[in-house]
Amino acid sequence: MRVRTEARTWTGSGLRFSGFGHYYPRTVQDNTGGVTVGGRYHPAEVVADLGVRSLHVAAEDETVEYMSVRAARAALAGGGHAAQDTDLLILANWTDRQWIPEIAPAVAARLGAESALAFDVCGAxxxxxxxxxxxxxxxxxxxxxRRAVVVAADRFSHRARPGSRGRLVFGDAAGAVVLEKGERDRPGGLLDSVLDCDAAEADTVAARPPEGWLRPRPELIELAVRSSLRVAEALLTRNDMKSGDIDRLVPHPGNNRIHQGVRDGLDLPAEKFLTNFAQRGNTGCASIPIALSEFSAAGALRPGELVLSTAVGSGWYYGGLLYRL
Incomplete structure (x- = not known):
């Protein structure tokens, strides 16, 4: 496994996040006590050990398109932007991919950003x-x-095998950010990013037809921790920083064992590790932007803070962002 070590990517580009938004489905699944899902009962001690007290499950009408429009609308409103001023709209999604058309153009149209270039990406x-x-x-x-709307939306609950523990961990949500280009060389904003792939580990997590249910291998947790730490090390090293310089780590949450491994590996105090995993579950690619939106609105994330976000996903992809709010 290697991480690219070229010079800093976005420092001095004038790029910054200027709006955050999220959407959570109407149905909330309560995971306190014993829970029966998919016809299978999970005792209270098993549920508690997984660490997810509640999560959201999308109804049939709460499609990826539906959720994405609402998250994007909230991000634009939060930044005081008009939809028609959007130049680019990118939708990340892996749970509901289709042949054609891609979902992003429909999101742009319903948003009122008809002139924006709109397309989908995956990356789990x-x-x-x-x-x-x-x-x-x-x-x-x-x-x-000047302006891009980035949306990430997954209906992760649809990819959990009925009755499996995944139904107690995988939640549905959409998160969005506005990425805006302003004056170059101004302090802060998006500083760096990395995305890499270890093709030899591509099948560590898979979801294949006909059911499309997620099937992880036992080595997933170790690989996820190792990959997340490699990303963090690469971003910090090439920006002349140490883990102590980070104000917040806002990662893609996998499970509590992964969280513990990443915290220990970076020697981060608990208060710097920020995730809504216990309340929202693992929401796939939406996990980072919903946390940014939710915690910014609550005041837990403040302007000027230095944030590191790491993520891993089937492929095997591993990447991260370094940015100042």
């Missing part, structure tokens, strides 16, 4: 990192473009 649970890095590339390559 690294989808948000993939989409932000792609949006940053497009914005810097097009002198006249």
């Amino acid at each position: 649970c690294t989808g948000f990192v993939h989409a932000v890095q792609t949006a940053a590339s497009f914005l810097t390559a097009h002198p006249g473009w």
Whole structure:
């Protein structure tokens, strides 16, 4: 496994996040006590050990498109932006991919951003990192473009085998950010990003037809921890930083064992590790942007803070973002 070590990517580009938004489905699954899902009973001690007290489950009408429109609308409103001023819209999703058309153009149309270039990306649970890095590339390559809406939406509950423990961990949600290009060389904003792939580990997690249920291998946890730490080390090293310089780590949450491994590996105090895993579950590629939106609105994330976000996903992809709010 290797992580690219080129020079800093976005420092001085003028790129910054200028709006956050999220959408949670109406149905909340309460995981306190014993829980029966998919016809199988899970005792209270098993449920408690998984660490997810509640999660959201999308109804049939709460499609990826439906959730994405609402998250994107909230992000634009939060930043005081008009939808028609969007130059680019990228949707990250892996749970509901279809042949054609892609979902992003429909999201752009319903949002009122008909003139934006809109397309989908995947990357499994690294989808948000993939989409932000792609949006940053497009914005810097097009002198006249100023604003991108990046949405990440998954209906992860649909990919859990009925009756499995995944039904107690996998939740549904959509999160969105506005990535805006302003004055170059201003402090803060998006500093760096990385996305890499270890093809030899591509089948560590898989979801294949006909059912599309997630099937992880036992080595997933060790690989996820190792990959997350490699990403963090690469981003910090090439920006002349140490883990102590981070104000917050807002990662893609996998499970409590992965969280503990990453915290220990970075020697981070618990208060710097910020995730809504216990209340929302593992929401796939939506996990980072919903946390940014939710915690920014609550005041737990503040302007000027240095944030590191790491993510891993089937492929085997591993990546991260380094940015100042």
